[in-house]
Amino acid sequence: MAELKLSESRDLTRIERIGAHSHIRGLGLDSSLEARDVSEGMVGQLPARKAAGVILQMIKEGKIAGRAVLIAGQPGTGKTAIAMGMAKSLGLETPFAMISGSEIFSLEMSKTEALMQAFRKAIGVRIKEEAEVIEGEVVEVQIDRPATSGAAAKTGKLTLKTTEMETVYDLGGKMIEALGKEKVQSGDVIAIDKVSGKITKLGRSFSRSRDYDAMGPHTKFVQCPDGELQKRKEVVHCVTLHEIDVINSRTQGFLALFTGDTGEIRAEVREQIDTKVAEWREEGKAEIVPGVLFIDEVHMLDVECFSFLNRALENEMAPILVVATNRGITRIRGTNYKSAHGIPMDLLDRLLIISTKPYTRDEIRKILDIRCQEEDVEMAEDAKQLLTRVGEGTSLRYAIHLITAAALASQKRKGKVVEVQDIDRVYRLFLDVQRSTQYLMEYQSQYINEVTIEADEDDANAMVPE
């Protein structure tokens, strides 16, 4: 592994998931880090959001690498939502990795390997490289369309110029596709990486500024480059240590990054990479960017995982660890000891603790409003009031789940908006926890019941509202 491979990872795009937290776009803080009542999809929970914002600020200033934060609170009080909000406000350059405590046990690798991979997904490396680029203003893109075959067989010509020279380049199918994807047209100033073929649009040439009206207000105008078309340039790219690991582990290859099917990575590979990165840092070629590792449902980890975390946090490249749990005093998995949040003392001791509180009726109502918008569901006023009361009486998450179901019920009867009857219908159809528990108690004899109650004892320690 003399040459570390990097180029493949440049094109990785991060996929945004839609789901329970898709309405969260940030923490909703103002410039002095005070939480706005309703902002960026976030409602209420002001002190916790502010605390999360302060931590983000410290991360951005590079002050708290290797520290850990615990978000503790009852189920459905927005712990995961706040972590998502933190992720959204970090910016693309700071890596954010997220796992759930239980996930670690279901992967086809040891739990510590799974944790190690999660850690390395949360550590970024900014690498400065000299690259050969072709940089110029596009004079013309000319694509020949063969009558017979598909895009791969296309050929064409690209004419680029600087203030001093003009050259025509032959184009293959891959380049034509890349030009199309970037919507490159004459008058654009572009840079092409000679090794990877990656095209970057730098802006529109000033000579085209009279087209301003046609281009819209967001167009960036730049000078037509001078000198040679080909030049050496310093480029910066950001990858995570995990990406470097996977690309360089011979058995996997970079495609594993997309399938997530990375398997275990050999310790020697990591050692070599760490040595190389350390060298680059010394030469000023690379910088470490500690990101955030979020472990949800952290009480699902066992004592071995906790001791791994403790040690990993000591590493000078450690990311910020954010963990969340809804447990109170509970047993630490893998031991017979009880501890606050099911976390051993030595880790607890490192944690800054943020606590989340149950929502008021008004806040529940606002969150439901936002979710209706997010799911494109129109709901009558009285139906919203009813749903809010359902949320108060059961749980916020249950009420949120009913939105989609009620919308389907409304569609089925060809209603225009969701009415009280739809909420009523789905409320009867889907039990919330309380009713389900009651039902189970009534019909206990007809179910298979566990004899031991140890697990239940843990659950009874979840922080439930008094």
Ligand SMILES: Nc1ncnc2c1ncn2[C@@H]1O[C@H](COP(=O)(O)OP(=O)(O)O)[C@@H](O)[C@H]1O
């Ligand atoms: N303050 C908030 N503002 C907006 N949406 C919220 C807020 N708190 C929770 N939610 C939403 O309510 C649902 C339940 O919250 P979640 O974060 O999953 O709770 P927890 O992780 O504490 O159990 C999620 O869909 C979440 O996005």
Ligand SMILES: [Mg+2]
């Ligand atoms: Mg959660």
